[in-house]
Amino acid sequence: MSGGVTSFTVPRHALLDHRMAELRDATTPPAAFRRLLAEIGAILTVAATADLPATSRAVTTPLETIQHPVLAVAEPALVAILRAGLGLLEGAQRIMPAAPIGHIGMARNEHTLQPMEYMLRLPPDAAERGVILLDPMLATGGSAAAACTRLKQAGITSIRLLVVVAAPEGVATMAAAHPDVPVWAAALDRGLNAQGFIMPGLGDAGDRCFGTE
Numbered sequence: 265m266s267g268g269v270t271s272f273t274v275p276r277h278a279l280l281d282h283r284m285a286e287l288r289d290a291t292t293p294p295a296a297f298r299r300l301l302a303e304i305g306a307i308l309t310v311a312a313t314a315d316l317p318a319t320s321r322a323v324t325t326p327l328e329t330i331q332h333p334v335l336a337v338a339e340p341a342l343v344a345i346l347r348a349g350l351g352l353l354e355g356a357q358r359i360m361p362a363a364p365i366g367h368i369g370m371a372r373n374e375h376t377l378q379p380m381e382y383m384l385r386l387p388p389d390a391a392e393r394g395v396i397l398l399d400p401m402l403a404t405g406g407s408a409a410a411a412c413t414r415l416k417q418a419g420i421t422s423i424r425l426l427v428v429v430a431a432p433e434g435v436a437t438m439a440a441a442h443p444d445v446p447v448w449a450a451a452l453d454r455g456l457n458a459q460g461f462i463m464p465g466l467g468d469a470g471d472r473c474f475g476t477e
């Protein structure tokens with residue numbers, strides 16, 4: 265990993281591993297793939313928000329009043345990298361239903377592997393809230409790094425990146441380009457093949473999600 269200091273976390277959880285086995289399985293159809301991606305998105309969102317700033321407030325139970333921990337800040341905005349990030353978004357929304365939602369469209373050129381941005385729509389208070397950025401695949405890292413650059417241009421300084429499968433090449437790209445952005449992944453795989461696919465990976469996440477080719 266070159267230069268940077270990106271924090272990279274793979275939460276260990278038996279239910280996460282079990283779902284990853286099903287998600288990677290080439291025979292898993294799109295409907296089950298989307299359900300699994302949402303469930304994994306929920307688990308990763310829980311892991312990535314464990315350290316959100318807390319304060320306390322008085323809560324009166326049926327028996328007595330206590331001081332109870334509560335969030336000290338507004339929940340971060342959720343930003344999905346289209347298309348495949350939509351699968352993770354559904355799960356993240358289950359954990360933070362009130363979080364505002366943004367979308368950034370990124371298509372990776374299959375020959376050059378360079379990302380091309382085709383849309384951007386962010387909640388107006390994303391800079392104050394910070395952002396959880398969602399994309400299942402961190403391959404070369406080009407798409408995630410470009411998305412982070414775009415979010416920073418919009419004034420967003422607090423970004424957490426959630427991915428399902430990371431390649432060492434993508435983690436290195438993030439460390440070099442955005443060392444301030446912590447990354448959570450359900451798995452760290454071996455590396456990229458000649459076509460830029462993560463090995464062993466799960467194939468093309470967008471195509472498997474939406475049944476396209």
Ligand SMILES: O=P(O)(O)OC[C@H]1O[C@H](OP(=O)(O)OP(=O)(O)O)[C@H](O)[C@@H]1O
Pocket residue numbers: 345346347348349370371372373377379399400401402403404405406407408434460468469470471
């Ligand atoms: O780390 P990288 O090398 O940039 O590759 C990862 C990107 O590739 C995939 O998207 P894709 O461009 O296939 O778009 P899609 O989600 O619409 O299928 C994936 O969802 C990431 O966004």
Ligand SMILES: O=c1cc[nH]c(=O)[nH]1
Pocket residue numbers: 401403460461462463465466467468469470
């Ligand atoms: O393995 C990969 C690499 C990039 N994008 C995907 O969807 N899968």
Ligand SMILES: [Mg+2]
Pocket residue numbers: 348468469470471
């Ligand atoms: Mg794709």
